[in-house]
Amino acid sequence: MAIKNIGIIGAGIMGSGIAQVSALAGYQVVIQDITGEALDRSKEIIEKSLAKFAGKGKIQESDKDSALGRIHYTTQLExxxxDADLIIEAIFENLEIKHETFKKIEAFAKPEAILASNTSALPITEIASVTSRGEKFIGLHFMNPVPLMKGLEVIRGQLTSDETFGACWDFAESIGKNPVEAVDFAGFIVSRLLDVLMNEAVKMVQEGNRPEDIDKAMELCAGHPMGPCKLLDLVGAEIAMHGMETMARDFGDGYKPHPLLKKRVLAGLLGRKTGRGFYDYTK
Ligand SMILES: NC(=O)c1ccc[n+]([C@@H]2O[C@H](COP(=O)([O-])OP(=O)(O)OC[C@H]3O[C@@H](n4cnc5c(N)ncnc54)[C@H](O)[C@@H]3O)[C@@H](O)[C@H]2O)c1
Incomplete structure (x- = not known):
């Protein structure tokens, strides 16, 4: 199964990163979002990131230019x-919206195209259930920031074929990632462990700990490269909250998001993407 053309739905942090690494590896990429503004933001993110890599000498200026030339932006799902051989969905972490979107994607996609979701925590089989191509459906859980993180979880749904799995594993390696297989339960491996850690950190803030102390403790005492409050700001508080909700639904109340996490999401304190989280990113 030859993958040449990549389609990406959702041009937020993750979709933009996936577009960037795919184009840099030589794939033709089309990326879609609902609004032109979202696409303008995505273009800016990708250009800045590639310029940074070129500035540091990690890629040639000509690689940057050819990668940019391989990305096409559109608001049209069709x-x-x-033309996509592999379609990767990276829209909001909401099962209903993902279901609606995949019903439409299936109608427009080539019969042989592979459909993938970049969901952080929703079971792949559940997302795939609205399509009639479970054997061609898979989870590709990229990590944030996509251009820097080496790992990538590959998740088989109940019906995912070996051919689909193999093609996606090869694709992951071809874009410079080191894939790891994760079992299809809410949160997979990475979100299951990290969402709980970040939720617990929020609880500790409620109890009176300062975010900078929690981060310092985990960085200096536990060797984490980034403390859980900084990580929550990077991931986006709403992503962790939805992850906890999915796990609470499937595994029980012990996984419920802390009320302060919900309150912070409602207040728009999502982290880097809104400029404010535990830390201020507006300056
Ligand atoms: N942020 C992370 O650290 C992270 C890591 C791994 C996976 N994920 C997952 O990736 C997905 C996207 O997360 P993100 O952080 O990039 O979110 P984001 O909010 O930055 O981007 C989501 C984008 O999807 C667009 N969108 C929403 N509905 C759409 C639709 N119907 N059609 C087309 N575009 C639509 C939005 O306009 C937005 O630009 C989520 O499922 C999330 O759980 C996030």
Missing amino acids: EVCK
Whole structure:
């Protein structure tokens, strides 16, 4: 199964990163979002990131230019689906929206196209259930920031074929990632462990700990490269909250998001993407 053309749905932090690494590896990429503003933001993110890599000498200036030339932006779902061999969904972490979107994607996609979700925590089989191609459906859980993180979880749904799994594993390696297989339960491996850690950190803030002390403790005493409050700001508080909700639904109340986490999401304190979380990113 030859993958040449990549379609990406959702041009937020993750979709933009996936577009960047795919184009840099030589794939033709079409990326779609609902609004032109989202696409403008995505273009800016990708250009800045590639310029940074070129500035540090990690890629050639010509690699940057050819990667940028391989990415096409659109607001039309049909356009992103029609020629794609692999379609990766990276829209909001909401099962209903993902279901609605995959029903439409399936109608536009080539019969042989592989459909993938970059969901952080929703079981792949559940997302795939609205399509009639479970054997061609898979989870590709990229990590944030996509251009820097080496790992990538590959998740088989109940019906995912070996051919689909193999093609996606090869794709992951071809874009410079080191894939790891994770079992299809809410949160997989990475979100299951990290969401709980970040939720617990929020609880500790409620109890009176300062975010900078929690981060310092985990960085200096536990060797974590980034403390859980900084990590929550990077991931986005709403992503962790939805992850906890999915796990609470499947594994029990012990996984419920802390009320302060919910309150912070409602207040728009999502982290880097809104400029404010535990830390201020507006300056
Ligand atoms: N942020 C992370 O650290 C992280 C890591 C791994 C996986 N994920 C997962 O990736 C997905 C995207 O997360 P993100 O952080 O990039 O979110 P984001 O909010 O930065 O981007 C989501 C984008 O999807 C677009 N969108 C929403 N509905 C759409 C639709 N119907 N059609 C087309 N575009 C649509 C939005 O306009 C937005 O630009 C989520 O499922 C999330 O759980 C996030």
